[in-house]
Every structure is written in C-alpha cells, then in structure tokens.
Amino acid sequence: MTTFDYAIDIALIAIVLLQIKEAPVTLRGLLRPLALIGVSVAHYLTSVPTAGNDLVLELSLLGAGLSIGVASGLVAHMRRSETGDALVRAGWASAAFWVLGMGARMAFIYAMTHGWRAPVATFSMHHAITSDQAWVVALLLMAVAEAVGRIAVIQTRARRIRRGGAATVGATAAPVAA
Template identity: 45%
Template structure:
C-alpha cells in the first residue's frame, strides 16, 4: 500500500468520525465525501473489466456497498433545529462505515503484506475472475456506491425532516364576496 492509499483510506474513515459529533447538514456534508471518492475513482479505476465472472464480483461488492450505504444513512440522526438540518452518525452508522471501508483496507493489507495474494489468485482462477483490475474495480465501486447511497439516503431523509418541520399553512379559504376567512 502506498502513502496515498493510506491517506485516502484514513480520509474516508474520518468522514464519518467527524459526524459522530452533531453538525450542520450543508453542502460541505455532501461535497467532501464525494470529492474523496471522485479522487479515488480517478486514481484507481482504469476501467470496468467484463470478462469471465468479473462483473459478478463487481456486482456483489457494489450491492454490499449499497446495503451498507443505505443502512448507514438510515442510522444517521437528522434533526431540524430552527430551520437548519443537523446530522449525527450513531454507533450503528459508524460501525457500518468502518465495516465497509475497513473490509477494503483489510483486504488490501492481506493481499499486499499478509500472504493473501496466492489465495486471491487461486480464488480468481477457480471462479473465472480474470484480472487484478477486477478486484480493484470491485472495491473502488463498492466504496463509491457506499458513499453515494449513504449521502442519497441522508438527503432524502433530510428532505422529509425539513418538510415535516414546516408549520401548517393558515386556512386561507375566503368566502367569496365577503373578504373574510371561513
């Protein structure tokens, strides 16, 4: 693993740890994690291999990322205080985030330093996964999907919280001809 790999992995983990304290849900809440995964995708994703069972591997990890992302978004508390939205990642949300990002990091460490390369090569041959790039694409797309689905879930939940907090409109029915409300 390169220094950039470590910095990127730690930055992704810090995103949710920052949200363990309640903070305002604003544009930065969306842009920072999206910028990090855009950087990761640009740095590591050279393409999406489609030979053999590469797409099965990619699809499985993308689905795992989506489940983690939606669940993480559901377990993030969203409150409306004075017309502004605030979010706080709970323990479950943080644990899911660490599970997703930690799984990827652990896999990298195992393959790079822990003797896992031979096991992955054997597994890949047995299951018709054609290249190392399939693994890279699967894990990068898993992380991207986890981030995007978590943010989308928070966005949608935030819209319902802000709409639910709006005051009921006054009854504006006017009796025709009188100018008075009925």
C-alpha cells in the same frame, strides 16, 4: 498498501467519525466523501473488465457497498433544528457501518500486499475472475456505492425534516420551535 491508500481510507473514516458531533446537513458535507473517492477512482481506474465473472464480482461488491451506505444513513441520528435546518449526527451505529465498509476494503488491500495474493489468485481462477483490475474496479464500486447510498438516504431524510416531517430510523427527538 501505499501511503496514498492509507491516507484516502483514513480520511474517509475520519469524515464519518467527525460527524459524531451533530451538524447541519450541507451539500458540501455530503459531497466530501465523493470527492475523496473520486480521487481514488481517478488514481486507480484504468479499465473495467467484464470477461468471465468480473462483472459479477463488481456488481456484488457494488451491492454490498450500497447496502452498507444505506444502513449507515438510516441509523444516523437526524432532527430538525429550531431554525428548521436538518441536523445529522452519525452515532456509533452509523459510524460502525461506514467503518465496516472502509475497513473491509483496507483490510483486503493490506492482506493482498502481505501474503494473500496467492489465495486470492486461486479464488479468482476458480471463479473465473480474469484480472487484478476486476478486484480494483469492484472495490472502487463498493466505495462509490457506499458513499452514494449514505448520501442519498441522509439527503432524503433531511429534505423530509426540513419540510416539517419527522426523522425516521435513527431519529432523535426533534425540538419544534413554537
């Protein structure tokens, strides 16, 4: 792994860990992970292989990332502030889902650069995955889907809370101004 890989992964993990402290849901806060992932996509995406089972791999990791992101957003603690703003706090479960996705990618990349290249090549050959770039695209799609899934769930829940609705899964008691 390069210093760039470590820096991006650590920054993405830090974003959610920083949300353990309750804060208002803002567009800037929601888009920050996408900006970091966008840097990775711009850095690593050179092509999108679709031969053999490349697309199956890519869509599988996209689905895994989306599932992890949605789960992270669903278990985040959200409530309405006295001023009507939606507040979010990641909580340990939400952070754990996010770190699971980011950590899994980081561990895979680390393993690939520390002795697992041959087993992954053998797996790829047996499953008709045609290139290293298919793995790159799959991991990028997983990261994007994880961020988009979490953002979509939190934004949907925040909109509902701002309109006076209750926060659902992962909710904390919402104080209501009289």
